[in-house]
Amino acid sequence: MFVSERMAKNLITAGPDMTIFEAKTIMAEKGFRHLPIVDSAGKLIGIVSDRDIRAAMPSTLMKKADYEITLATIMNFPVGDIMTKNPLTIYAYYTIQDSLLMMQKKKVGALPVIDQEGYLKGLLSVRDLLRSFVSVLNIDEPGCLLCIVVNAKEKTGQMKKIVDIITEEKIAMGSVLVARAWDNNKRAIFPYLLTNNIINVKKKLIENGFELIDPMQWYLDHQQPQ
Amino acid sequence: MNRTGFVYDERYLLHLTGGYHPESPERLKAIYKRLEDSGVLEKLTRIEAVKANQRWIEAVHKIHYIMRFDEACISGLNEFEHPDNGICRDSYDTAFLAVGGVLKAIDAVMKGEVDNVFCAVRPPGHHAEVDKPMGFCYFNNVAIGARYLQKEYGIKRVGIIDFDVHHGNGTQHIFDCDPTVFYYSIHEHPSFAYPGTGREFEAGLAEGEGYTVNSPVLPGRGDDEYKRLIMQDLVPAFKKFNPEFILLSAGFDAHESDMMSGTNLSTEGYDFISEVIMNLVKRCTGGRVVSVLEGGYNLDIMPLLVENHIRFLADLK
Numbered sequence: 001m002f003v004s005e006r007m008a009k010n011l012i013t014a015g016p017d018m019t020i021f022e023a024k025t026i027m028a029e030k031g032f033r034h035l036p037i038v039d040s041a042g043k044l045i046g047i048v049s050d051r052d053i054r055a056a057m058p059s060t061l062m063k064k065a066d067y068e069i070t071l072a073t074i075m076n077f078p079v080g081d082i083m084t085k086n087p088l089t090i091y092a093y094y095t096i097q098d099s100l101l102m103m104q105k106k107k108v109g110a111l112p113v114i115d116q117e118g119y120l121k122g123l124l125s126v127r128d129l130l131r132s133f134v135s136v137l138n139i140d141e142p143g144c145l146l147c148i149v150v151n152a153k154e155k156t157g158q159m160k161k162i163v164d165i166i167t168e169e170k171i172a173m174g175s176v177l178v179a180r181a182w183d184n185n186k187r188a189i190f191p192y193l194l195t196n197n198i199i200n201v202k203k204k205l206i207e208n209g210f211e212l213i214d215p216m217q218w219y220l221d222h223q224q225p226q
Numbered sequence: 227m228n229r230t231g232f233v234y235d236e237r238y239l240l241h242l243t244g245g246y247h248p249e250s251p252e253r254l255k256a257i258y259k260r261l262e263d264s265g266v267l268e269k270l271t272r273i274e275a276v277k278a279n280q281r282w283i284e285a286v287h288k289i290h291y292i293m294r295f296d297e298a299c300i301s302g303l304n305e306f307e308h309p310d311n312g313i314c315r316d317s318y319d320t321a322f323l324a325v326g327g328v329l330k331a332i333d334a335v336m337k338g339e340v341d342n343v344f345c346a347v348r349p350p351g352h353h354a355e356v357d358k359p360m361g362f363c364y365f366n367n368v369a370i371g372a373r374y375l376q377k378e379y380g381i382k383r384v385g386i387i388d389f390d391v392h393h394g395n396g397t398q399h400i401f402d403c404d405p406t407v408f409y410y411s412i413h414e415h416p417s418f419a420y421p422g423t424g425r426e427f428e429a430g431l432a433e434g435e436g437y438t439v440n441s442p443v444l445p446g447r448g449d450d451e452y453k454r455l456i457m458q459d460l461v462p463a464f465k466k467f468n469p470e471f472i473l474l475s476a477g478f479d480a481h482e483s484d485m486m487s488g489t490n491l492s493t494e495g496y497d498f499i500s501e502v503i504m505n506l507v508k509r510c511t512g513g514r515v516v517s518v519l520e521g522g523y524n525l526d527i528m529p530l531l532v533e534n535h536i537r538f539l540a541d542l543k
Contacts, residue, residue, distance in 0.1 A: 142353075142360055142395070142421030170309050196310050196353070196361035196392065196420040199248050199485045199523060214488065215418060216446030 003099055004092035006132045007113050007122030013038045016045060016080030023079045024053050034110040036120055037083045044112050044120040046083030056082045089114045092121055096132055099124055138174030143194040146202070147218070149211040153185035161208060162189060169201045188213065228513070230540035231334050231343035232270035233327040234258060238348050241320035243312030244304055248486065248523040249348065249362040257346050257519075260529030266536055271340050275327035275347070278370070283325055285373040286366055286400055291357045295321070295364055311359045321349055321364045328371045331516045335471075336379050342507070342515045342539050344476075346532070350520040352394030352475045353421060361392065361421055368473050368518050369400045372407050375471050382406060385469030385510070387460065388413070389499050390477020390520040391487040393424025393440065397475065403434040408467045410460050412452065414480070414489045415442040439463050443480075445488030449495035452480075456502055464506050472507050472515045478522030478531040486523050496531050500538035515539070 013036045014023055023035055027050055037046040056077070058070040090099055090111045099111055103126060113122035134140055150158040159178075166173060174192040193201070202212060239251035261267040283292060298306045299318040306313045324347035331343035351368055353361035368386060375381040386401075388394040388411040401407040409430075416422045430438040441455035464472075482490040507515040517539060522528035537543045 139417075139422055142423075144420040144422070145418045147418075172309075195308075196486075197248065198420075200246055202485055214446045216444050219444075 001096040001132070001136070002092065003090055003094045003096065003113055003122075003124055006096060006128050007092065007124040008128060009122050011036060011120065011123055013120065014048070014079055015040065016083065017078045019075060020053060020056060020077050020079055020082065021075035023048060024075075027053070034123060034125060035079070036112050036123060037079060038120050042120060043118045044087075044089065044114050046080070046085045047087045047110070047112055048079050048083045049109060052082045052084065087112060090124065091115070096129065100129060103129065136175065137177075138192060138194065141174055141194050142196070143174050143192050144196070144198055146191050146193060146198070146205070147213045147215050148189045148191070148205060149183075149213050150187050150189060151185060152187045158187075158210075159189065162191065162205065162210070165204045165208065166191060166193065166201055169197075169204070171195045171197070171201060188218075227269075228341040228539065228541045229339075230270050230536065231273045231331055231340035232261075232267070232536075233273045233275055233331050233343060233345040233347060235275040235323060235327065237275075237316075237323055238320060238327075238346070240314075240316035241349055242314040242316070243362065247312050247362075249312075249350065249521075251348070252525055253522065253528065254346055254348055256525045256529045257532050260533050261536070264533055266533055266540070266542065269540060269542065270344075270536070271334075273327070273330050273334050273340075273343060275323050275330055277319065277322040278326035278329055280322075282329060282370055282374050283322070283365055285377065286356065286369045287354075288357045295359070306359050306364065308359065310361055311364070312362075317349070317364070323347075324349060324351070325365050325367050325370050328367045328516065328518055329374050332371055332374055332379075335514050335516060336375075341513045343517070344532075344536050344539055345516065345518045347519055350477075351518070352388055352390060352397050352477075352520050353392070354396040355399055356396075360396065362521075363396065366396045366400060368394075368475050369397050371473050371516065371518070372401070375473075376406065381470045383408070383467060383469045385464055385467060385472045386410065386475065387464075387472060387503055388475035388477070388520070389480070390475050391480035391484070391489055392420050392477065392521065393442075394475050394520075395421050395423045398424070398428065398438055398440075401434060402430055402438065403432045405430075405433050405437045407437070408464070408469060409438045410441075410463060411439075411475075412441040412443065412455055412460070414487050415444045418445050419487060437467070443489050446490060448482065448490030449492050449498065452491055452495055453498055456499065461502065461506065464510060468510050470511055470514070472503070472511050474503065474515065474517035475520045476517045476532075476535060477520035478528045478535075479524075481522075481524060481527055481531060483527045484522065484524045486521065493527070493531065493534065497534055497538070497543070500535045501543075504538050
């Protein structure tokens with residue numbers, strides 16, 4: 001799970017001298033929310049987001065005539081004036097997990113990817129991360145979710161048993177989610193199975209002492225009292 | 227009482243999916259026996275199935291896909307492109323016969339020989355995509371039926387109601403961009419149940435936007451939720467669309483006793499669905515409806531649900 005597989009590579013970039021008008025037009029046309037700014041050699045020097053552009057716009061509460069004059073003036077400023085200089089960057093060999101934590105902690109919507117010399121190589125946005133999680137969870141593949149509760153304190157190796165049962169049924173697994181802190185000493189395991197054929201695997205799990213939970217019961221049990 | 231047709235053929239039992247597979251010939255045997263024992267069968271008009279002309283299957287599926295299926299069966303493979311889709315040497319012909327049964331049912335209704343028909347066919351169809359078998363389905367029987375109604379009989383608006391517990395991804399995708407076929411599906415929520423599609427925001431594309439409606443039901447929910455969603459999502463939409471013909475993807479796997487799903491629809495809940503549908507049919511199509519079997523895997527309860535459903539079709543309730 002490296003950034004290199006998930007980042008956008010065919011980037012549209014701008015120089016710092018591009019006008020705000022041009023940058024705004026490009027971003028609107030292409031549906032991008034971030035525009036990396038590079039120098040003439042292709043080294044990253046900044047990034048402009050659609051927020052930066054909006055922040056530079058005159059207030060819509062101004063009188064119409066004043067608004068238009070101000071707008072025309074602002075549109076001719078270079079993006080270099082509003083870009084975030086020295087933005088947070090990542091390398092292509094960073095993992096998706098690194099990027100996820102970085103975006104969450106630093107509250108940014110996109111991370112430019114550079115090489116050791118500082119040349120721009122790609123861009124990883126929240127949208128790319130979302131896509132990679134859909135793909136990691138495999139929820140764009142047909143399948144269904146099992147909800148299993150195991151007593152983690154009494155017995156170990158429960159996960160192995162579950163995987164064995166699924167494997168015996170020749171079912172491919174799309175992903176497995178584990179809720180470690182379920183109830184007291186209990187864990188919940190959610191295998192996403194790439195099959196429609198779940199009757200036999202459910203029966204075997206029950207025969208082997210596993211508890212299949214009704215997810216809605218769980219939802220209702222965890223509601224805060226109104 | 228309505229004149230209700232019944233499509234069934236012993237050759238539907240020839241499609242073998244492999245040991246312990248829930249989509250087994252036993253399903254149809256159990257339905258047949260139940261209808262015979264209950265005396266319902268003798269009140270129905272038997273319609274003989276014939277193999278469909280391939281050109282109707284090509285109206286939905288890619289020719290190369292049809293050929294791949296043929297080859298897989300001829301070569302004696304025991305699955306077709308996914309372990310879910312168990313096959314045997316007879317599966318290809320049986321799938322042609324399932325489509326053909328639905329087309330004969332449509333003929334019988336359109337020619338006025340019967341008022342409506344229940345098709346006890348297998349393999350089922352609503353998961354089958356244009357170019358891909360999925361979830362025990364190979365040819366999309368109902369989708370082919372809709373195209374047949376349009377091309378052979380000039381029907382302009384076809385309504386499809388899919389109450390199998392799984393979302394009919396194939397049918398939805400085939401008619402995504404088509405405003406002449408309205409697809410309504412009520413099914414277990416896609417975050418839990420196969421195939422993981424059928425969310426509320428899937429509502430048709432391009433010209434077909436607004437002609438697909440999905441009602442996902444969370445696991446654990448039953449009759450009340452089904453009733454609420456059907457009255458809120460299906461009834462007004464179909465009254466507005468006003469289909470000239472209604473096709474049903476009739477799945478009986480949403481029942482509380484069916485381990486294939488987590489929804490808790492009761493036997494009475496199924497009656498409610500059949501009743502509402504028959505009211506819509508009366509109002510919109512003048513009685514024309516063909517109901518096609520999809521899922522339903524609990525052999526102890528599914529035959530009763532089918533019988534009850536047929537009683538509503540035949541006005542024997």
